[in-house]
Amino acid sequence: MRKEKIIERSAAAVCLLCATMAIFAVMAISIYLLLKGIPAFKEVGIGNLLGQSVWQPTAAQPAYGVQYIILTSLLATCLSVVIAVPIALLTAVFLTEMANKMLAAIVADAVELLAAVPSVIYGLLGMILLNPCLYKLEKVCFAGDKTHQFTGGANLLAAVIVLAIMILPTVISVSTASLRSVSANLRAAALALGSSEEQTIFRVVIPAAKSGILTGIVLGTGRALGEAMAINMVAGGTVNFPLPFNSVRTLTTQLVSEMSYASGLHRRVLFTVGLILYVFILLVNFALLRARKKVNV
Known part of the structure; x- marks a missing residue:
């Protein structure tokens, strides 16, 4: 008994x-970002930093407005989640409720392989396959428009599509595990009461697994907000208002693009951008986790 207690305590x-x-x-990450990010707020001004849209750090009169960059990050994340979640949820339903064991195993393996693909590969495929297609669409939509700046297909729409594909494996995996954890008795009871298979799935099984599904959405949203390399390769990298065919830049790609050569105030502002990104991720995760707790009540 004494030996077992020692093992338990250890x-x-x-x-x-x-x-x-x-x-x-x-705590260390939070404190470091606060110490590095707050000074630029004082030097540039919160109003100038968050309320202005012009980003020109190397101009004679530097401007450090991140309004468009923040809007792009939020819009790209929201749109990618809106696209990915229905696809991921229906895929999870197919894997758990409709597919036979052999087909489910094949699809599940494909989802796992999709999750293992590095983000730079998504970016590379986006550049080779997606950007040319969007460029053709751009030329059709803006034919004869002399004011439009063509981006070669590198735009917000490309970033949203790539992000949606990247977060699919995370949401599918967590949703599949949640659906499989639902008791078979619930399914049997619903079918015994005369519900069809589709009614059982969408009115009984999915509501019973909604807590786990929300967890998958939280993880997918976090990945979408924090992705940098793939977006940097397909979005164009210019600070613009986030319209579908505009070349854009997110908070993450802002850091990737300029941190290597930034110095002085420019570098301090980039740390502030990192702090803003960190706060956004915390707020989004906190809001979604609160929603999950309310769902469980």
Whole structure:
């Protein structure tokens, strides 16, 4: 008994140490970003930074407005989630409720492979396959429009499509696990009461698994907000108002594009951009987690 208690206490101590390290990591990141990001707010001004849309850090009179960059990040994330979630949920329903074991195994393996693809590959495929197609569409939509600046297909629409594809595996995997965890008794009870298979799935199984599905949406949203490399390759990289065929830049691509050569105030403002991104991710995750808790009540 004494030996078992020692083992239990040791295991508890190791678990406590790991939990403490996780908390310490979050606090360290938060404190570092606050210390690095707040000074630029004072130098540039919160109104100038968040309320202006012009970004010209190398001009004679530098401008550091991130309004369009923030709008692009939020819009691209929201649109990609709106596109990806229905597809992911229906795929999860197919895997758990409709497909036979062999077909479900094949689709599940394909989803896992999709999750394992590096983001730079998504960006490369977007450049080779997606951008030329969108450029053809752009030429059709803006034929004869002399005011439109053609981007070669590198635009907000390309970024949204790539992001939607990238977050699909995360939402599919978590939703599939949630649907499979629903008790078979619920399905049997609904069918026994005369519900069709489709009614059972959409009125009984999915509502019972909505907490896990929301978790998948939270993880997918976090990935969409934090993605940089693939978006940098397909979105064009220009600070513009986020219209579908405009070349745009997000908070993450802003850091990737300019941090390597930035110095002085320019570098401090980029740390502020990182702080804004960090706060947005925290707020979005907090809001979605609160929604999941309300769903569970």
